[in-house]
Amino acid sequence: MSALNTDLYQLTMAAGYFVERKTDEIATFELSVRRLPEPRNFLVAAGLAQAVEYLRDLKFQPEEIDYLRSLAQFRHTPPEFFDFLRKLRFTGDLFALPEGTPVFANEPIAIVRAPLIEAQLVETYLLSTFVFQTMVASKAARCVLAAEGRPIVEFGSRRAHSPGAGILAGRAAFVGGCSGTSNAEAGLRFDIPVFGTAAHSWTMAFGDEERSFRALQKLLGESTVFLIDTYDTIAGAHLAAELGRPIWGVRLDSGNLGELAKEVRRILDDAGLRGAKIFATNDLDEYRVAEFVKAGVPIDAFGVGTQLATSADAPALSAVYKMVELKRDGEVFYTAKFSADKSTLPGAKQIYRYAGRDVVAHYSECSDEFKGEPLLRPIIVGGELVENLPAMVSIQKRSQTMIATLPERLRELGNVEPYSVEMSPRLLAMAQSLRDEMQPART
């Protein structure tokens, strides 16, 4: 994790803040999503563990500093700035939603309060960390809801946006409720279940389906899953039925999965293999899963790949990281952006969750006024971790409970009446007074 993995302008601004003696100013930035992409009714926050790892390890390597010095953009920068960068560590605070928390538009997923240069520098990395995992966890939650209790396994590593993204997609899918991933490294790194048995190439490598099936059975025993569609699905099902136990089940990966599943189920049952399961894959998403479940198709578990690991119907979120407060010489200035289509609300925030609605308030508003549960928690304070991050299974369990207690309509796949997120009167007043103050500059 390189501190250089950021947009160059974070570094030119850092140089400028250094030159302008702004190194002691403390900025508060808020990471949030402007709009839920259709048709998401909620998002599932994820990525905190990787954000924490990054902030705690943040530093520049000597060759990175040499590189910056060589750039035209730093031609006028005094050499002291590079000494400053050499010593730079993250010394600020991170507040965040626990991973797995359902979250809505304009609610902070994370808040960074740190010396201006540090808070600015980490923007790019934090956005791509939180947002990618949140996107995948959110999509996973939809697939899991659609499956109504049948397991969903994340199978999308090969379609992820780079091999590293594949590992993180496996993690995020688990946060969102998936039973596990096909990605072996995700299994090791995050201690989550991994799944997988054989591909079409296995069958092709034997030239003969029967030999390949027998070899697989010998290898995997009770974990055996016959992939029966390499040549002809029904012939493959008959072969699986003939070979019989030990078997976990069969996998369908092409053709009309609904029709085939029914026929394959009959073939397996007729052979006395009622316990053998049918696992389906092939460009599935929450809608196809819901279709199968509603039609009572005998599919026992689903592998979801491309659509999940790339959040293909919403491959980006309108996420922003905006300065909301700046403390200079002991005085706090509230900050906001008023540009045409991208305005922000000033002030560091807390989210209070009630049954069926959230209130977003300034963090200093007395929480007694807000009997809801405050959702943002201090994670890093003064550069030090102050909360033990939970194990993946705990994250998933808490998330599923929170999703289950959302208003029922939000668990539909289509768009419904949005969840109610109110901004506190104080926040709105702060925005108005800042707008009034800026007025002269805008005319």
Next chain:
Amino acid sequence: MSALNTDLYQLTMAAGYFVERKTDEIATFELSVRRLPEPRNFLVAAGLAQAVEYLRDLKFQPEEIDYLRSLAQFRHTPPEFFDFLRKLRFTGDLFALPEGTPVFANEPIAIVRAPLIEAQLVETYLLSTFVFQTMVASKAARCVLAAEGRPIVEFGSRRAHSPGAGILAGRAAFVGGCSGTSNAEAGLRFDIPVFGTAAHSWTMAFGDEERSFRALQKLLGESTVFLIDTYDTIAGAHLAAELGRPIWGVRLDSGNLGELAKEVRRILDDAGLRGAKIFATNDLDEYRVAEFVKAGVPIDAFGVGTQLATSADAPALSAVYKMVELKRDGEVFYTAKFSADKSTLPGAKQIYRYAGRDVVAHYSECSDEFKGEPLLRPIIVGGELVENLPAMVSIQKRSQTMIATLPERLRELGNVEPYSVEMSPRLLAMAQSLRDEMQPART
């Protein structure tokens, strides 16, 4: 780069191949895209350098092997397999299109020929490496065509699918013709130009636009780009005009970019700043860029972010990695998949490019019959690199030349009559004869 970063089934199959004494069989796998996503008229191959790095570094760490041994899927696997994994390196061959080559559906982007276990194991990593970069390079090429000579800079790190994907998106965008990226680490790692000056938070940190602009000018001199829309774009433009030189230009990031650009141009010109450029950002893509260019809007350069770094309109490609040949005891078996919607053509292939059409032939077909340029080149042979990979600027230059010599219609942004890709008669005959052979197994 961990060898464990793969789908688990690659490893269960590896165990099976080991047990079945298939370690000496040599497999040939082909990586290609089944269909061009609408409305792409061509793709631009990218990702080879990272694929090479991976193959040359491929090995398992001791803790990764311990992890595998702990999994239920390997309960029946003999311990010798894990010794085998410990020593495993990539000893095979890689053939690939030079990066930047325009490529079409069903043409191999890369071919791996290696001992079966090695060739199988690398599937997941190679797919996500080649496909992600190819996707982004292809999108970049479209933006560059739309801009008709105006520079396009890749600005999407924050929206990329993880921080690692952001770095690679910067690289791939450069392959596809972008002038550079905002990602500083991509600049260092790949020696490509980096761009960036200041964000809205810069202005907000000063509270006062004028002070922030003056500080920026002091910092950046001739590289100064004023971001003029934090509060009010026209007021910002007047302020930039007042401050005058040194200045590179101004950036617009919200509102009606077309209208604003015209007004801002007039303001700058009236102040005698005809040389000051207008740089536009804000959720741009090739269509918006084309619109501005066709309308003669005075925008001099574009920053394209989200849409480019996530290839948002086609965030996944229908890419596959399929076994096409298997050599066992000196005999070559051709392999293919005939499942309903996913059949493949057997045999290792070469692509010959003519003016306006390609022919895909079996690699052993005498190239005298094919006077076109053979596009796939040996990159790794017997585990050793046999071709020096070109510098990024050479890749980009060659790519732009190749794109410029494609039939003109393919450089349109909308869908046109597809480029002609013929399969050689021999390839088609091989497929038919294999299909006939398999017939008994399919009834």
